[in-house]
Amino acid sequence: MPGRRDRDAEGRARNARPRDELGRPLPHGAEGVERVPDDFVLPPVEALAEAQRFFDAGRPFHAHEVLEGSWKAAPAQERELWKGLAQLGVGLTHAERGNRAGAARLLRRGASRISDYADAPPYGIAVASLVAWAQALADEVEGSTAAEPVSRRPRLTSA
Numbered sequence: 001m002p003g004r005r006d007r008d009a010e011g012r013a014r015n016a017r018p019r020d021e022l023g024r025p026l027p028h029g030a031e032g033v034e035r036v037p038d039d040f041v042l043p044p045v046e047a048l049a050e051a052q053r054f055f056d057a058g059r060p061f062h063a064h065e066v067l068e069g070s071w072k073a074a075p076a077q078e079r080e081l082w083k084g085l086a087q088l089g090v091g092l093t094h095a096e097r098g099n100r101a102g103a104a105r106l107l108r109r110g111a112s113r114i115s116d117y118a119d120a121p122p123y124g125i126a127v128a129s130l131v132a133w134a135q136a137l138a139d140e141v142e143g144s145t146a147a148e149p150v151s152r153r154p155r156l157t158s159a
Contacts, residue, residue: 022096023061033059041069044078044123049155051089055153060096064089078122084113085125088134088154100141107138124157 006143017025027091042050047070054063071082087110093101111134114127121127133154 019061021061022093023064024097033062035065039069040046040066041073042066044074045053046123048123048125051085052156055089055092055156058096058153060089060092064093081117081122081125084110085130085156086110087113091134092137092154095137095141100144104138104142107134107141111135111138111150126155126158129158130154130156150151 017028018030019025019035020030021033047066051063051066054060054066067086067089068084071079071086074082087106091103091106091108091110093103094106095099111131112142114125117125118131120129133152137152
């Protein structure tokens, strides 16, 4: 029935529509890219590797979804770190989609969140270089007048 939202077994809203490589919904029946399941959670090091794989493949929305799963499952003392990393993924997604203002806002917000972990970054996360990358990209997209593909991808770990 048109207008009805997709729901899971518990009645929570889910969007079962296929999505493109930047996470934009496609019409029902269209062929989209493989999606990250809503309840997808990996151990931290594996989550970083999987998110990096998505970033490297030009799929920051999917990297964000992996990082969001880690954020929601993280212990309290790490939640801001994972939330910030997920926001970097969303910020890059907005940059790729041409939403310059949203991109800059989320990149800066994510950089601010993760910067508190710079003195002792867990899991080999390259906090200082990620903060610099996010701030530079935020400045770049804010100063641009056209939607151009972003060529610089983040490196989540120093390894």
